[in-house]
Amino acid sequence: MEPLVFVPFFILGTIFGSFLNVVIYRLPRGESLVKPRSHCPECKNKIPFYRNIPLISFAVQGGRCNQCGQKIAWRYPLVEIISGLIWGFCFTNLVLPEALIAVSMWGLLLVVAWLDQSHQKIPVILLLLTMFTALTSVILGASYWRLAVMGAIIGGVIPGLAAGIMFLISKTAGLGAGDLLLGLSLGIWLGPYNILLALILACGLTLVIWGVNFLRRKSTGDQAIAFAPYLIIATAIVYITSYYRNDLIEGLFFN
Numbered sequence: 001m002e003p004l005v006f007v008p009f010f011i012l013g014t015i016f017g018s019f020l021n022v023v024i025y026r027l028p029r030g031e032s033l034v035k036p037r038s039h040c041p042e043c044k045n046k047i048p049f050y051r052n053i054p055l056i057s058f059a060v061q062g063g064r065c066n067q068c069g070q071k072i073a074w075r076y077p078l079v080e081i082i083s084g085l086i087w088g089f090c091f092t093n094l095v096l097p098e099a100l101i102a103v104s105m106w107g108l109l110l111v112v113a114w115l116d117q118s119h120q121k122i123p124v125i126l127l128l129l130t131m132f133t134a135l136t137s138v139i140l141g142a143s144y145w146r147l148a149v150m151g152a153i154i155g156g157v158i159p160g161l162a163a164g165i166m167f168l169i170s171k172t173a174g175l176g177a178g179d180l181l182l183g184l185s186l187g188i189w190l191g192p193y194n195i196l197l198a199l200i201l202a203c204g205l206t207l208v209i210w211g212v213n214f215l216r217r218k219s220t221g222d223q224a225i226a227f228a229p230y231l232i233i234a235t236a237i238v239y240i241t242s243y244y245r246n247d248l249i250e251g252l253f254f255n
């Protein structure tokens, strides 16, 4: 890892992360993303730019609003750190157009995962932007179109068929249209191998969480759980490990 590249892009990523926090808060409330300026949700006081520095303001103010003392949600520093790591990782590992597509996609996915987990709903505009970003990746040549078509079939069509069969058997929709559209976009972006690995891993994660909830009697077992966050976490694991997978396999079998 190149610290001289990583650190500046980590900082830029935290600034992008604080914008993502605005999106996560305002989009489900139907508020404008640009106006009014950042304010405390409790006391409504505007936050001046020098007290709106990602991570640092949170740490200096001890995680509280400077005006009213209300606790600031831990989501704020967490999303900023994740976004910083995404930017640092992408700009040290990818060439420029690919890196720009990757940070846009991961920014969208972070918001989608968060909103689906907390509101059980993915705003349509985010799904459309995800599709748009995936197609841009193909148009700019960052993804090969042949692989994109195969990825779309595995990421969208196969889960669609599975959802159709589940619906015919149980008369409940196991996967929403949002999940299917997300799978389709991720398939186009990642290609067939990575989306297949991500889908298998996501199903495994979902089963584990469903099982744990069932055993703790938090769920009767027939409750729907949001699939998108697991698909996105699985995609992140596949995406990051794909950079080290060849070295890992070589190290295991050829040394």
Ligand SMILES: [Zn+2]
Binding pocket: 040, 041, 042, 043, 044, 045, 065, 066, 067, 068, 069, 070
């Ligand atoms: Zn306040």
